[in-house]
Amino acid sequence: MNPQEAEDITNKEHHDDLPRKVTNRLAEAGFGVTLLPTNDSGHNTQSFRALSSSKAASTSHVNSQLLSVRSRLHITSGLCCPSEVPTIRNILKQLPGVHKFGVNVATKAVFVDHDPTKVTATDMKCALGGERFAVEILRDGGAGWNNENELVAGLKYSVVISGIFWLVSLLNVIDEKLDHLKYAGIVSVLFGMPSVLKKAWATIRRFQFDANCMMVIAAFGALALGEYDEAASVSFLFSISEWLETKATSKARRALGEIVSLRPDYAHVLDKSTGRIIIIPASNVPLGSFCSVRTGDKVPADGIVIEGNSSVDESSITGEATPVEKVAGSDVSAGSINVGSTQLVIKTTSTVGDSTVSRLIALVEEAQTNRSETENLVDSFAKKYTPCVLAVALLVSTVPWILFGGDTGRHWTLNGLIIIVIACPCALTISTPVTYSAGLAATAKRGIIIKGGSRLEALGNAKTVVFDKTGTLTRGRFSLNHLELIGERKTRREVLELLSIMEAPSSHPLSATLVSAAKAEGAIPLHGVSLQEHTILKGEGVCAIVNDRRVYVGNERLFKRLGMYDLSPHHVESARKWNNDGGTVGYVGIEGEGLGIIAMFCVTDTIRDEAHHVVTALMDNGVKVVMLTGDGEGAALAVGEEIGLPDSSIQSQLLPEDKLHYVSDQRNLVVFVGDGVNDAASLAVADVGVAMGHGAALALEMSDVTLMDSNLNKLLFSMKMGTKVITTVKENIIFSLVANATAIGLTFAGKMTLLLAIVCDVGVMLLVTLNGMKLLSERTIKAIDESSITKASSRPEKVTQITQNGYEVPPTEVQVMEIV
Numbered sequence: 001m002n003p004q005e006a007e008d009i010t011n012k013e014h015h016d017d018l019p020r021k022v023t024n025r026l027a028e029a030g031f032g033v034t035l036l037p038t039n040d041s042g043h044n045t046q047s048f049r050a051l052s053s054s055k056a057a058s059t060s061h062v063n064s065q066l067l068s069v070r071s072r073l074h075i076t077s078g079l080c081c082p083s084e085v086p087t088i089r090n091i092l093k094q095l096p097g098v099h100k101f102g103v104n105v106a107t108k109a110v111f112v113d114h115d116p117t118k119v120t121a122t123d124m125k126c127a128l129g130g131e132r133f134a135v136e137i138l139r140d141g142g143a144g145w146n147n148e149n150e151l152v153a154g155l156k157y158s159v160v161i162s163g164i165f166w167l168v169s170l171l172n173v174i175d176e177k178l179d180h181l182k183y184a185g186i187v188s189v190l191f192g193m194p195s196v197l198k199k200a201w202a203t204i205r206r207f208q209f210d211a212n213c214m215m216v217i218a219a220f221g222a223l224a225l226g227e228y229d230e231a232a233s234v235s236f237l238f239s240i241s242e243w244l245e246t247k248a249t250s251k252a253r254r255a256l257g258e259i260v261s262l263r264p265d266y267a268h269v270l271d272k273s274t275g276r277i278i279i280i281p282a283s284n285v286p287l288g289s290f291c292s293v294r295t296g297d298k299v300p301a302d303g304i305v306i307e308g309n310s311s312v313d314e315s316s317i318t319g320e321a322t323p324v325e326k327v328a329g330s331d332v333s334a335g336s337i338n339v340g341s342t343q344l345v346i347k348t349t350s351t352v353g354d355s356t357v358s359r360l361i362a363l364v365e366e367a368q369t370n371r372s373e374t375e376n377l378v379d380s381f382a383k384k385y386t387p388c389v390l391a392v393a394l395l396v397s398t399v400p401w402i403l404f405g406g407d408t409g410r411h412w413t414l415n416g417l418i419i420i421v422i423a424c425p426c427a428l429t430i431s432t433p434v435t436y437s438a439g440l441a442a443t444a445k446r447g448i449i450i451k452g453g454s455r456l457e458a459l460g461n462a463k464t465v466v467f468d469k470t471g472t473l474t475r476g477r478f479s480l481n482h483l484e485l486i487g488e489r490k491t492r493r494e495v496l497e498l499l500s501i502m503e504a505p506s507s508h509p510l511s512a513t514l515v516s517a518a519k520a521e522g523a524i525p526l527h528g529v530s531l532q533e534h535t536i537l538k539g540e541g542v543c544a545i546v547n548d549r550r551v552y553v554g555n556e557r558l559f560k561r562l563g564m565y566d567l568s569p570h571h572v573e574s575a576r577k578w579n580n581d582g583g584t585v586g587y588v589g590i591e592g593e594g595l596g597i598i599a600m601f602c603v604t605d606t607i608r609d610e611a612h613h614v615v616t617a618l619m620d621n622g623v624k625v626v627m628l629t630g631d632g633e634g635a636a637l638a639v640g641e642e643i644g645l646p647d648s649s650i651q652s653q654l655l656p657e658d659k660l661h662y663v664s665d666q667r668n669l670v671v672f673v674g675d676g677v678n679d680a681a682s683l684a685v686a687d688v689g690v691a692m693g694h695g696a697a698l699a700l701e702m703s704d705v706t707l708m709d710s711n712l713n714k715l716l717f718s719m720k721m722g723t724k725v726i727t728t729v730k731e732n733i734i735f736s737l738v739a740n741a742t743a744i745g746l747t748f749a750g751k752m753t754l755l756l757a758i759v760c761d762v763g764v765m766l767l768v769t770l771n772g773m774k775l776l777s778e779r780t781i782k783a784i785d786e787s788s789i790t791k792a793s794s795r796p797e798k799v800t801q802i803t804q805n806g807y808e809v810p811p812t813e814v815q816v817m818e819i820v
Helices: 003-028 057-063 082-093 121-129 157-173 176-192 194-205 211-224 228-248 250-260 356-367 373-404 406-422 426-444 453-461 469-473 492-503 510-520 556-562 569-580 611-620 633-643 656-664 680-685 693-702 713-748 754-776 778-788
Strands: 032-040 043-051 069-077 098-104 109-114 134-139 266-270 277-281 290-293 303-307 310-313 324-326 344-348 448-450 464-468 477-485 531-537 541-546 549-554 584-590 596-604 624-628 670-674 688-692 705-707 802-804 807-809
Touching: 069 121, 082 098, 082 109, 082 121, 082 373, 082 426, 109 121, 121 134, 157 176, 157 228, 176 194, 176 211, 176 228, 194 211, 194 228, 211 228, 211 406, 211 754, 228 754, 373 406, 373 426, 373 453, 373 713, 406 713, 406 754, 426 448, 426 453, 426 713, 426 754, 448 453, 448 713, 453 688, 453 713, 464 469, 464 656, 469 624, 469 633, 469 670, 477 492, 477 510, 477 569, 492 510, 492 541, 492 549, 492 584, 492 596, 510 596, 549 556, 556 584, 569 584, 569 596, 569 633, 611 624, 611 633, 611 713, 624 633, 624 656, 656 680, 670 680, 680 688, 680 693, 688 693, 705 713, 713 754, 713 778, 754 778
Parallel strands: 464 624, 464 670, 670 688, 688 705
Antiparallel strands: 032 043, 069 109, 069 134, 098 109, 266 277, 266 290, 290 344, 303 344, 310 324, 448 705, 477 596, 531 541, 541 549, 549 584, 584 596, 802 807
């Protein structure tokens, strides 16, 4: 054995022994540790996670969630209205290892974040099954991805048989000679009611009362009165109503299923050492891997293009149908599809679980479970309305027996059973969440992520919209149009080198403009320059110590605060002119005697093509529109004039905290639209915070609404969809109440039967559900699109070239925001 082989073996033994050593060290420190097997890129390795222990009891709430996966369940039977949701919550809460869960009544979907080492999807299915909930596992997070296709419950044979005997029992009304066929209704009840009975019994055991209990009373009450065909009507039509409801809402589930299916299934990982391509599950792709994305393949994880030039379809994420050209250096998102003719090689910058598409899927799933105030109000009304009607039914069924005797009592008892059927609040409690789910699904498919029905409702009710300027109403693509020296203390090249040194470490987007401008003129800083204490001055600029001198780059507010704003009238007039022309003005200054401000510069931005249309449309609809910016008054007024906003609606020279105070002081429901970076506080305090999607990773987390492709027309679409949802919910409520009132009136008039009552109940439920589902129809969406989207403006972008000191400064196009 040569020394090199011995060294390789030693290194391998050290690598293999590393997990055990780390585990021992953590155990000595008082942490409980377990080694979890994983599979990265086809190599057998082990990963380890610190779990909660007695020493870490104070942080057990964090440690207990270190290992978490998400499973998705579909409740095929047992969940007919929101009254069953508390039961599901109680069942799941009692299971060990369950961290978080949500229930969507409309689509009967349940997502559960859990520790797979403590509880599995099968355990959850069994626990729910013990309470008479029939469950299908759509995805077992602990065992990899299952079939993501939404399952639609089929008709059970027992329900079909119940329907056949129900039809036979109805023949007795045709001819008195067929009166004996009414007894077929008993068989119909025997086949149709068992599943309803089980659910009713489970509900009563929980000391609750729901639609299943009401239908059991009505069916067996009719049997006791000898109305066998009426009992069969209740039994069969209520049994089939759940299947009909599932069919009616299948479009919403398919829409959500399409979003969930964006997650890539596998990846082609390049092995650099051998040049081979290894196909592995996308969930196992490590950070920093090189992946091949062939034509037609999904991008497995967020990354950067290393090689290739092709078109990528991002419509599944942004809602924009036009493919986007990707070249070396371009960012790509997981779930987008290579639709060009060339293979792309990407380097992953995130794992699948941390990618934009995974966060998008999680937010869409959770949004479906975030209930609006209207949904809560409907549930609260149903809880009060149902007992009141039941009390009336009880009086109607008992008092006539006491006062008028048998025949009259029997007639009114049947009327009481009819009222019980009519009192079922399913039409209200089912159609309302279905309507919100349809609205959320429609917006999500267009690249608009709204975190729940409450936010969608708020968008529909909003009467004030506050916009940030840069990166929101403007594109955030700046050009350096002016650079003017002040005095003869520094040359132009020295100023550009100093700007490059100061701005290179900064993450502020405006820094990219100044650095690019310096490079364009060949002003590259020399090696050996000392840069210390680089600091971002919030709302003002940056400062640092360069070669033992403190340097500042920022706006007028910064230099006035420092007492360094000592410019000649000529330079003050130049700054005023640049500002009035719509530019953002900045200064470069050096602390010290005889120095001060040594240069001033101006950058300009481009208005979004749709900004004028969106602002005008909002104002035409009676919405108050305000623009906030940290820029000077001249730049703000120039933008306001171009987008059609009056001067009285523009607030300029604001710090981030000034924007926060303005938004928080609004009394009406306010929507704040910003870039999701500098306006985090304002986004958080607004009733609805809308973030532009160019900062998608951060925007998805902090905002209530994210416009994935940063198109302001999508804001109009979401607000109009919110209005449409509210209108639809009101229509459903009014229709349901009028139908119930009419049925009750006919009952007291002696014109109603149990058959008509159950047909009315099921029919109204289906009609209002389908009315809610129309929000997903192409006709409705097209109508909203046509009123929201405008064609791109044909006005040419203004590109200014200024000659200063005999030198022409080329515009530098980069993605940036204003200095505030």
